[in-house]
Amino acid sequence: MTTPPPPPSSPSQPPPPPPGAIAQPSPSQLQPIPADALVVVDRVSKFFGDIVAVSDVTFAVSPGVTALLGPNGAGKSTVLRMMCGLALPSSGTVSVMGQSPRSNPEIAAEIGLAPQQESVFGHLTALQFVRASAELQGVANADAEARRVLQLVELDANDQRFLPTYSKGMRQRVKLAQAIVHEPRVILLDEPLSGLDPRQRLHMVALFHELGDQGRAVIVSSHVLEEVERFGSNVVVITQGRLAAQGDFREIRALMDNRPRRLRISSDRPRVLASALIGEDNVSGVRFSGDHIEVDTNDVVAFARAIAPLSKRVEARLFEVAPLDEGLESVFKYLVGR
Amino acid sequence: MSTQIHDLGYRAYAGERAGVAWAVRSLAVHSMRRILGLKRAGKHKIVPALTIGFAFLPAIVMIGIAAFVPAVNEFDIIRLGDYFGFISFALFLFTAAAAPGVLTTDRTSGMLALYLASPLNRTTYVLAKFIGIFSVMLLVTVAPIVFLQVAFTLVGSGPGGIVDFVASIARAIVAGGILAAALTGLGMFISSFPKRWGIASVAIVATMLIPIIVAAILTEGADAPDWVMFLSPPDILGKAWEHLIGDPVNNSLALDRLDSTLVVLAAIAYAAVFVGLTWWRYQHIEVDR
Amino acid sequence: MTAVEPRPTTISPVASIPAFYRVLLRGQLTRGRLFGLGVLAGISILLMFVGRGVAAFDREQASVQLLSDYSIALLIPLATLILATPMLGNLIEDRLLVYLWLKPVPRWHLAVAAYAAVVTALLPVVVVPIVVSAAITGFGGLIVPATLAAVLGVIAYSGLYLFLGVRFTWGLWLGLLYLVLWENVLSRFSNGMARLSIRSYLNTVLEQGTDVSIPLAERATWSSFLIPIAVAIVAVALTARALARTDIE
Numbered sequence: 001m002t003t004p005p006p007p008p009s010s011p012s013q014p015p016p017p018p019p020g021a022i023a024q025p026s027p028s029q030l031q032p033i034p035a036d037a038l039v040v041v042d043r044v045s046k047f048f049g050d051i052v053a054v055s056d057v058t059f060a061v062s063p064g065v066t067a068l069l070g071p072n073g074a075g076k077s078t079v080l081r082m083m084c085g086l087a088l089p090s091s092g093t094v095s096v097m098g099q100s101p102r103s104n105p106e107i108a109a110e111i112g113l114a115p116q117q118e119s120v121f122g123h124l125t126a127l128q129f130v131r132a133s134a135e136l137q138g139v140a141n142a143d144a145e146a147r148r149v150l151q152l153v154e155l156d157a158n159d160q161r162f163l164p165t166y167s168k169g170m171r172q173r174v175k176l177a178q179a180i181v182h183e184p185r186v187i188l189l190d191e192p193l194s195g196l197d198p199r200q201r202l203h204m205v206a207l208f209h210e211l212g213d214q215g216r217a218v219i220v221s222s223h224v225l226e227e228v229e230r231f232g233s234n235v236v237v238i239t240q241g242r243l244a245a246q247g248d249f250r251e252i253r254a255l256m257d258n259r260p261r262r263l264r265i266s267s268d269r270p271r272v273l274a275s276a277l278i279g280e281d282n283v284s285g286v287r288f289s290g291d292h293i294e295v296d297t298n299d300v301v302a303f304a305r306a307i308a309p310l311s312k313r314v315e316a317r318l319f320e321v322a323p324l325d326e327g328l329e330s331v332f333k334y335l336v337g338r
Numbered sequence: 339m340s341t342q343i344h345d346l347g348y349r350a351y352a353g354e355r356a357g358v359a360w361a362v363r364s365l366a367v368h369s370m371r372r373i374l375g376l377k378r379a380g381k382h383k384i385v386p387a388l389t390i391g392f393a394f395l396p397a398i399v400m401i402g403i404a405a406f407v408p409a410v411n412e413f414d415i416i417r418l419g420d421y422f423g424f425i426s427f428a429l430f431l432f433t434a435a436a437a438p439g440v441l442t443t444d445r446t447s448g449m450l451a452l453y454l455a456s457p458l459n460r461t462t463y464v465l466a467k468f469i470g471i472f473s474v475m476l477l478v479t480v481a482p483i484v485f486l487q488v489a490f491t492l493v494g495s496g497p498g499g500i501v502d503f504v505a506s507i508a509r510a511i512v513a514g515g516i517l518a519a520a521l522t523g524l525g526m527f528i529s530s531f532p533k534r535w536g537i538a539s540v541a542i543v544a545t546m547l548i549p550i551i552v553a554a555i556l557t558e559g560a561d562a563p564d565w566v567m568f569l570s571p572p573d574i575l576g577k578a579w580e581h582l583i584g585d586p587v588n589n590s591l592a593l594d595r596l597d598s599t600l601v602v603l604a605a606i607a608y609a610a611v612f613v614g615l616t617w618w619r620y621q622h623i624e625v626d627r
Numbered sequence: 628m629t630a631v632e633p634r635p636t637t638i639s640p641v642a643s644i645p646a647f648y649r650v651l652l653r654g655q656l657t658r659g660r661l662f663g664l665g666v667l668a669g670i671s672i673l674l675m676f677v678g679r680g681v682a683a684f685d686r687e688q689a690s691v692q693l694l695s696d697y698s699i700a701l702l703i704p705l706a707t708l709i710l711a712t713p714m715l716g717n718l719i720e721d722r723l724l725v726y727l728w729l730k731p732v733p734r735w736h737l738a739v740a741a742y743a744a745v746v747t748a749l750l751p752v753v754v755v756p757i758v759v760s761a762a763i764t765g766f767g768g769l770i771v772p773a774t775l776a777a778v779l780g781v782i783a784y785s786g787l788y789l790f791l792g793v794r795f796t797w798g799l800w801l802g803l804l805y806l807v808l809w810e811n812v813l814s815r816f817s818n819g820m821a822r823l824s825i826r827s828y829l830n831t832v833l834e835q836g837t838d839v840s841i842p843l844a845e846r847a848t849w850s851s852f853l854i855p856i857a858v859a860i861v862a863v864a865l866t867a868r869a870l871a872r873t874d875i876e
Contacts, residue, residue, distance in 0.1 A: 084729055086875040109731040117722045117876070123653045129726075135646040136730040138638045178726065385800070427807055434803070532659060534717070536799030537709065541663065543803055544705055547811075551697055552670065559689050560677045 036062045038186050038217040039083055044092035046078050046241075053078045056092070057243045059236050061186075061219055065212040067228040068221040069328075070238040071336055076221045077116055079238060080188050083219070084113050096186055109137060112179035116190035116221075120163035120171055126150060127157045130178045137182035149177040154203065168195030176204070180211070187211060187218045193227050205230045229328050237335050244335040249328050252335075259334055260284050260296040263303070266320035267293070273316040280306060294324065358457045362466040365458065369440040369470025385435045386474075392428040393478040396421055397486040404495040419585035421483065422517075422576045429521060430546040430572075432478050436471050437525030438538035446533050451625045460620045464526070468613065472522045479521070480514030483583065506584075513582035516605055520575050523612025530619040546572050557592035564592040568600075571608050578605030640739070643732045647740030650727065652748060654717075655710055661752075664706050668756035671698045675760040690764040691839040694773055698757045699780060699829045704806045706753045707784035711745040712799040715866070716792030722876045729875075735867035738789075742863050745785040753781055772836025775852075776829040783825045783855035786862030794869045818845060828854050 033040055037060035046054040054075045070076045081087040082094050085101030085108070094100065099107045121129055127146055134142035147157040153173040163174065172195050179187060189208075193201045208231060212218045222228050228235065235252070237244040245252045267273045274286050274293050282303050285296035297303040304321075311318050324330075375382030422429075444450040453463055487506045490496035497503045528545060529538040553570035556562040567573050573593050580586040581598040588594045674693050681689040715737075718724040727737055754777040761773035787805075791798035814824035821827040821843055830844035831851035846854075 081875070086725060086729065088874060105733060106731045108729050111729065113725065113729055115722070115725055119721045119723055121650070121654060121723060121726075124650070132646060132650050133726065133730075136638065136643055136727070136732065138642065138731065427812060431804070431807065435800075534713065536712065536716075537660075539800060540705065540708055540803060543807060544663075544667070544701070547701060547807070548667075548670065548697075551701065552674065555674060555693060555696065556677060559685075559692070560680050562677075 033060045034062050038063060038097055039219070040093075040095045041079065041083065042093045042095075044079070044082060044089045044094060046075075046082060046087065047090045053241055054082070054089075054238075055241045057238065057241075058092075059243060059246050061217045061236075063212065063215045063217050064234060065208050065218045065220065065231045066234045066236060067231045068219055068238065069223070069225075069228050069235050069332065070244075071223055074223075074238045075241040076223070076238055077190055078241075080113075080190055080219070080221050083186075084108075084111055084188060086113075109182065110185045112182065112184035112187045114172070114175040114179040114187075114189045114192055116194075118168060118171055120166070120174070122162060122164050124163055125160055126155055126163060126166070126170075126174045126177070127159075129163060129174060130181055133178040134181045139182050142181075145181050146177075149181045150174075152180075152207065153177045154200070169197065169200060172196060173200070173204075176207075185216050187216055188221075189218070190221045191223075192220060193222070193224070201227070201230075225327075225329050225332055235328070235331075237332065239336045245331075249331050253325075253331050260298050261300045261303075262324040263295050263297065263300070264289070264320065264322045264324050265293045265295060265307070265318065266291065267311065267316045267318055269314065269316040272314050273311060276310055276314045276316075280310070282306070292320075358462055361457050362462050362469070365453070365463070365466035366470040366473070369467055370474050372440050373436045373471065373474045386432070389428045389432040389435070390477055393425045393432075394482045394485065396424045397482045397489070400486060401489040401493065404490060405493045417585060417587065418483075418486075418583055419580045419587040421583075422579050423587075425478070425482070426572070426576060429478055429517075430543055432475070433521045433525040433546075434539040434542040436474060437522070437529040437542065438535035440467060440470065441526060441529040442533055442535040442538050445623075445625075450623075454625060460623075461617065464617050464620045467526065468522060468616070471526065472518055475518035475522050476514060479518040479579075480511055483510035483514060509582055509584055513579045516582070516602075516609055517575055517579050520571070520605060520609035520612060523609055523614075523616055524571065526616040527612050527619060530616060530623060549573070553592075562592075564595050567593045567596060568604055574601055574604050574608060578602045638730070638732050638736075640732075640736050643730070643736045644740045644743070647727060647737050648744050651714060651741055652744040655714055655744065656748060660709055663709060664752045667702050667706055668752055671702050671756050671760050672763065675763040678764055686764070687766055687769075687837070688839055690761075690766060690769060691833060691837050691841055694757070694760065694769070694776075695830050695833060695841045695843075698760060698773075699776060699826055699833065700811065702757070703753055703777065703780040703829070704784050704802075704810070704826075706749060707745070707781065707788050708799065708802045708806065710748055711785045711788035712792035712802055714741045714745055714789055714792060715870075716798050719793065719876070720796075725875050728870065733867075734870040735864075737870055738863050738867035741866070742785060742789055742859070745789060746781055749781045749785065754778055766837075769837055772833050775836065776832040779832060779852065779855040780825065780829045783828075783858045786859030786866075787825070790862040790866045790869070793866050793873075814843060821845065825855060825858065 039061040041057055041059050041061075044054060044057050045052065057075075057079060068076050068079065078087065082089050083096065083101065085094075085096075085103075085105075088102050094102070096107050097110055101107050101111060124132070127143075127150065130150060131142050131146040134145050139145050150157040153176050155170065155173050155177065163171065166174065172192060176189065176192060179189065192208075193204060196204060208218050208220065212232075220228070220231050233248045233250060235249045236246045237252075265273065270288065270291065270293050274288070277283050277286050277293070277295055280303070282297050282299040283295055284298055287294050295303070300323075307318070307321060371377055374386050375384075444453065450463075454460065458466065484507055487496055487503070487510060491503055497506045524545065525542055528541045529535075532538045532541065549570035550572050553567050553573055556566050557564065577586070577593050577596065578601045581602055586594070586598065674697055675690065678686065678690045678693050715724065718727065728734075754774065757777040758770060758774050761769040788798070788802045791801050795801055809820070810824045810826045814821040814827060824843065827843045828846050828851040830841055831846040831848065833839075834841050834844035835848050835851070
């Protein structure tokens with residue numbers, strides 16, 4: 001998923017944002033849709049009475065794994081439901097492979113959803129549940145396909161226990177199985193790793209990537225950052241019902257130029273080095289953390305060029321220069337906290 | 339004044355603890371609020387408002403007649419003894435709304451497990467729920483008659499003398515209290531089985547209506563002996579209420595021919611049995627969350 | 628995973644309705660409900676044995692009155708209420724409807740399957756006991772009108788209560804209010820109100836078929852057959868519409 005360039009300005013349009021600034025999505029600046037986009041959400045809002053659950057959200061999802069990220073109550077599940085057609089947008093449009101999922105039930109053949117809720121059919125076994133889903137999707141050899149996907153998610157198709165007796169993790173895997181049994185092009189997963197043990201999580205994440213590599217759009221909603229980092233780097237960040245950012249989270253971090261970068265430096269002469277760093281123009285703060293120095297810099301490129309000669313000048317050896325806030329957590333905290 | 343930095347971190351509660359009685363009181367008050375829809379959205383107040391309003395409606399009509407058309411004897415319009423018959427559907431519906439609403443939701447939401455993890459045990463939980471539901475039931479079984487007697491007295495149509503007035507109020511309280519206890523026990527016992535409040539409501543209404551119809555068919559249509567009416571709790575409760583109010587209706591039906599003392603004792607027995615069954619049921623209910 | 632295989636984007640009703648039907652029917656026939664329905668049905672048969680004990684010149688009147696007062700007034704609507712309202716209503720409440728809704732089928736397939744599940748579950752529980760009850764009375768002329776009234780009652784109430792369960796959170800309570808207040812109290816006050824009571828059409832079928840006069844049976848013969856069926860058709864259509872328009876959790 002790429003971040004398209006801003007459109008050229010005209011007298012009737014507001015001027016484009018300065019280079020490096022984070023683009024503010026607005027109805028007047030419709031981004032060009034990627035040619036391979038399978039899901040397009042265009043200026044979608046959703047109101048529940050006076051409550052605005054989703055406000056003017058626009059993004060497109062191409063094949064691969066995309067994480068829908070946001071804190072609890074941000075509107076992620078509402079956006080997911082609108083993408084499946086389960087909820088009608090109050091304004092704006094959602095299209096899946098060019099069709100509205102709400103008004104064209106046929107497109108459900110290309111959508112697979114593993115919802116967040118834990119409730120399951122009390123009178124069905126795992127095989128019966130997944131097989132029924134396959135039958136209703138028109139899958140030929142529904143029984144064989146159901147057994148195959150259950151094996152894929154490491155469940156026993158011959159287990160005669162009813163679903164309510166299953167653990168949370170087993171239910172999650174059953175939900176995933178029914179979501180993929182008909183091999184949809186668009187797979188939406190709401191908190192899919194909840195309840196899974198670490199080994200199962202690794203297995204599922206690998207499965208998501210495999211599905212994405214097959215040309216499917218796998219959209220995973222989560223508020224657990226450690227999970228999201230495993231899915232890859234494509235994120236759509238929603239906070240308070242609004243789209244906060246979209247794209248590769250590392251590139252998002254690069255755009256956050258109003259927020260100093262923090263680096264950890266290990267040296268044999270930390271205090272001498274710290275004294276020298278304070279005098280640098282691109283350093284906005286220095287603190288000690290144990291034996292290390294943490295440096296805040298407004299221009300990481302200039303700092304990177306300057307740190308080696310500076311160390312040599314004060315005769316300090318550098319053991320490590322590592323970024324401390326390049327991760328998703330830092331991006332998330334910044335976007336959510338604005 | 340000395341300079342201090344205060345520790346604002348976590349502290350355990352070291353104050354007085356009110357004990358099980360307060361827990362019972364709290365749960366009972368919470369149940370009452372829930373039944374009446376208090377502190378909830380407006381739609382939750384509709385059913386209780388309608389049923390309570392319906393229970394007061396005959397009283398308001400009678401008082402209106404007494405106040406504005408004194409020449410007409412209000413008891414020619416609606417006899418006190420007929421009151422139960424007029425509002426019986428409202429009573430059944432109110433029971434079907436009240437008991438499931440505070441019992442089934444505890445089991446489906448997992449709150450029952452939390453309550454039993456508190457100082458409450460199964461017995462005190464049932465006690466708290468009974469007090470809550472019973473208190474609200476009094477609004478439809480006692481309050482309309484007390485309102486009627488007080489209003490009649492104010493417009494000059496009520497009992498003559500303070501002794502008669504107090505006696506009429508006491509009869510209303512006793513009669514309505516037994517009725518409320520029995521309906522509460524029955525509603526709670528039936529609600530202790532299904533997990534869906536809607537199914538519990540249907541079961542309660544069915545348990546009220548079916549015995550009435552079956553008993554009537556057996557005694558009026560098939561010449562069954564009069565004692566068969568004792569097998570119909572709603573009929574016995576209504577007739578006991580009439581006797582205790584002091585204005586039994588006599589339409590020469592099987593129910594009207596039963597001995598009044600036995601009817602009242604049967605009503606009290608029904609109340610005790612239903613409450614006892616509820617207690618027994620909750621000793622064995624499986625708490626699965 | 629295997630490569631994507633071509634498949635039809637719309638599933639025919641011949642395939643989808645039975646699949647929905649199996650999932651729905653299995654979920655509703657719980658032990659508690661079967662027990663309750665069994666008790667309701669058993670009472671109707673028991674009462675008919677009582678009817679046989681009535682003196683000969685009263686027997687036909689008593690039997691028809693019994694069928695009207697219990698089987699038609701209580702057994703059919705209560706049994707239908709217990710099965711029809713939760714058929715889709717429980718799935719909505721438990722947030723399970725999504726698994727049936729997000730399928731490449733028109734919504735009416737699901738509505739029809741749910742209706743079929745209700746009706747076929749009620750046939751052995753309601754219609755058979757009523758037929759048996761009518762047979763017990765010893766009057767052969769009662770069996771056909773009783774069967775017709777039972778079938779029409781199941782058809783009409785099933786549609787109505789299925790729709791209430793989908794459209795309203797309090798659908799079961801609305802059905803209860805309709806049964807207790809409208810059909811058993813208010814419809815006795817005027818002919819106009821009785822027109823909106825399904826029970827009046829069923830009583831008419833019973834009265835017309837037996838020549839025994841019973842209350843709430845003033846409908847025209849043609850309407851007593853047509854209206855219950857029309858109620859079912861409209862209700863199922865409204866159910867499909869509600870499924871198509873409502874937001875699904």
